[in-house]
Amino acid sequence: MSAALLSPRPSQLDRDAFIARYGDIYEHSPWIAAQAWELGLEAAQDTPAGLAERLREQVDAASANAQLALIRAHPDLAGKAAIGGKLTDDSRSEQAGAGLDQCTPAEFARFEQLNRAYRDRFDFPFVIAVRGLDRHAILAAFETRLNHTRKQERRTAIAQIHRIARLRLEQRAAESLNR
Known part of the structure; x- marks a missing residue:
């Protein structure tokens, strides 16, 4: 690609x-x-x-x-922005592709709990490149990463943001080939 x-x-x-x-x-x-x-x-x-x-x-x-500020520009996964339809087109598509728009009430509650715990611990949202993952893998990553230090999580968040950017660029190239 x-x-x-x-x-x-x-x-x-x-x-x-x-x-x-x-x-x-x-x-x-x-x-x-x-x-x-x-x-x-x-x-x-x-x-x-x-x-x-x-x-x-x-x-x-x-x-x-x-x-x-870049990390904080990202929405919570399966959070209020997603439920309220306030995600960017890319974020909405990516979260839907991972099935986050199809969470059960219990899964939404778990995402809310983890989002809150993560923000309380690190003072920024949990960021992960969701493409290729399902909601169960994302929840598992959430729980694992809550054990990181703040420094580790900043590095991980930036690495995930770079991955998201690369995937978005690859998606745009693929879309232009299909036109």
Whole structure:
């Protein structure tokens, strides 16, 4: 999938068009795309892998506060935003793909309990790339990660956010092939 080209090609877009197309790859954080564009984009960034790496570099070079804001831009899994229909299109699709929109009342209650415990412990939401996982695997990961230190969880959350971004870029490349 990584050899596929993104369409439109990032290297051929002006700043506004690039941010409009790729500014939502990282949840509610178009500053990442803006900084990537400012560095200049070449043909190497026209693939999901190439653009993912360029965007990743911006996050990894960001301040701890900016990284924390990025983590906090993510919604709780199966939380109030999901129930209230306030997720981004990408988040809604990803959560539905993992079956989080089909939780039983007991599972919703468990997600609420774990979301609350996680936020109380780490002061940011639990972030996991849900594509390819089901709600049972997500709940198990939740419980495991509650045992991490705050430093471990910040690193894990950022790694998961990078994975989400890469998967979103790969999805867009696949969609452009199918048009």
